Amino acid sequence: MQxxxxxxxxxxxxxxxxxxxxxxxxxxxxxDVPEDWVCPECFVSKxxxxxxxx
Amino acid sequence: xxxxxxxxxxxxxxxxxxxxxxxxxxTNRGSTYNSYLVRDRKTALIDTVKAPYVPRxxxxxxxxxxxxxxxxxxxxxxxxxxxxxxSAVVKACPxxxxxxxxxxxxxxxxxxxISAWDFEIVKSGDTLSLGERSLVFxxxxxxxxxxxMMTYLxxxxxxxxxxxxxxxxxxxxxxDDEEPCDVVMYEAKVYYANIIMWAGKPIAKALxxxxxxxxxxxxxxxxxxxxKCPERIxxxxxxxxxxxxQPKVLVVYDTMWHSTERMAEAILDGASKPGVxxxxxxxxxxHITLLATEVLDAAAIAFGSPTLNGTLMxxxxxxLTYLKGLRPTCKSGFxxxxxxxxxxxxxxxxxxxxxMKFELLREPLEAQWTPTPDILEECRKAGELLAEKALExxxxx
Numbered sequence: 001m002q003x004x005x006x007x008x009x010x011x012x013x014x015x016x017x018x019x020x021x022x023x024x025x026x027x028x029x030x031x032d033v034p035e036d037w038v039c040p041e042c043f044v045s046k047x048x049x050x051x052x053x054x
Numbered sequence: 055x056x057x058x059x060x061x062x063x064x065x066x067x068x069x070x071x072x073x074x075x076x077x078x079x080x081t082n083r084g085s086t087y088n089s090y091l092v093r094d095r096k097t098a099l100i101d102t103v104k105a106p107y108v109p110r111x112x113x114x115x116x117x118x119x120x121x122x123x124x125x126x127x128x129x130x131x132x133x134x135x136x137x138x139x140x141s142a143v144v145k146a147c148p149x150x151x152x153x154x155x156x157x158x159x160x161x162x163x164x165x166x167x168i169s170a171w172d173f174e175i176v177k178s179g180d181t182l183s184l185g186e187r188s189l190v191f192x193x194x195x196x197x198x199x200x201x202x203m204m205t206y207l208x209x210x211x212x213x214x215x216x217x218x219x220x221x222x223x224x225x226x227x228x229x230d231d232e233e234p235c236d237v238v239m240y241e242a243k244v245y246y247a248n249i250i251m252w253a254g255k256p257i258a259k260a261l262x263x264x265x266x267x268x269x270x271x272x273x274x275x276x277x278x279x280x281x282k283c284p285e286r287i288x289x290x291x292x293x294x295x296x297x298x299x300q301p302k303v304l305v306v307y308d309t310m311w312h313s314t315e316r317m318a319e320a321i322l323d324g325a326s327k328p329g330v331x332x333x334x335x336x337x338x339x340x341h342i343t344l345l346a347t348e349v350l351d352a353a354a355i356a357f358g359s360p361t362l363n364g365t366l367m368x369x370x371x372x373x374l375t376y377l378k379g380l381r382p383t384c385k386s387g388f389x390x391x392x393x394x395x396x397x398x399x400x401x402x403x404x405x406x407x408x409x410m411k412f413e414l415l416r417e418p419l420e421a422q423w424t425p426t427p428d429i430l431e432e433c434r435k436a437g438e439l440l441a442e443k444a445l446e447x448x449x450x451x
Contacts, residue, residue, distance in 0.1 A: 008157075008195075009195040009196050009200045009256070010195045010200075021411070040255075041195075041196050041253070041255060041256055042195070042196055042200055
């Protein structure tokens with residue numbers, strides 16, 4: 001599944017891992033991450049993320 | 055004052071003996087804004103100071119070299135305590151290029167008119183040769199801001215660590231072996247708790263990246279330089295990034311007519327077991343800077359508020375809002391408080407604890423009007439839960 005990178009701090013959202021500390025279960029695709037979720041490291045919204053190219 | 059880190063590397067910053075309020079952080083021992091001059095065939099200045107202290111910075115530089123000889127102004131961090139002086143320093147050092155990350159350039163553009171500045175944009179792993187020696191850059195996003203980086207001088211095993219490993223601590227000595235180490239370590243802990251507790255994961259990444267470097271000395275952007283025992287502060291950080299718990303219990307509260315206070319004292323009584331450090335803090339009598347420091351390595355915490363106008367007391371809300379942003383991890387506890395005719399305070403506190411992902415040891419503990427002997431006994435039992443958790447947490451690490 002497509003990973004997404006935070007444009008502000010570089011945190012990478014990996015759908016395989018999700019963000020369980022903040023209520024996003026492993027296996028959650030980017031489109032299913034809640035709109036009010038914020039970057040766990042720098043607090044910006046989903047709008048500040050871009051598709052991550054490895 | 056000895057300001058020499060090693061051959062041709064000098065501290066040229068400013069000691070702020072008088073600051074007592076650093077954007078709300080109670081800086082009881084003042085602070086310093088550290089700036090370092092590295093001279094080789096090229097000369098680099100690493101970080102600047104708050105704008106009002108630029109004349110002192112420039113005078114310090116001029117004791118070692120002419121301002122026209124400064125080739126590089128390395129900006130590790132765009133926050134005004136280190137970079138608000140940059141505009142004046144750029145003007146004073148006409149040959150100098152500003153060396154920073156691209157994100158830092160953008161942040162600086164938000165604070166300064168950078169249209170006439172000459173930039174050299176760097177990223178992790180880039181090396182800038184100064185002649186015999188060189189500067190290597192390590193981006194450390196969120197330690198402290200997204201644009202932040204550290205600068206390493208490999209030939210001297212010297213890390214300019216920016217805010218990491220810093221302390222708000224004004225002193226005549228510049229080095230850890232010139233100041234009382236326990237006081238400096240405590241101020242490093244206060245600094246960590248109040249400035250970067252929320253950034254445990256980014257700090258862990260930065261520590262891992264830095265572990266590839268041989269580090270003989272750490273020169274942070276505030277406070278003393280770790281020359282004698284850099285490993286001691288690194289080891290402390292390894293514990294702080296996971297909020298490693300001591301067998302410590304806190305009972306933090308506010309009160310109107312002493313009912314919640316009596317509950318707090320009964321909880322403290324229950325928590326006061328052998329091997330447990332139990333402490334009582336009124337939020338109105340203690341600064342949030344101290345409370346955040348205590349929370350960093352506490353295992354279990356009870357927060358109490360009476361009900362005022364249907365909700366929690368403003369000072370408790372302020373403290374919890376501050377702590378929520380600092381994001382302490384792996385804490386347990388519960389909420390308590392008294393009320394008159396309609397409950398609300400303890401429940402509102404409980405919501406904060408849920409948001410902070412506390413392991414809740416029990417439901418909110420409430421007393422109507424004043425705590426009865428039964429309620430006080432329940433408070434003591436609840437305090438015992440805190441003590442058990444504290445002993446368990448401390449054994450687990």
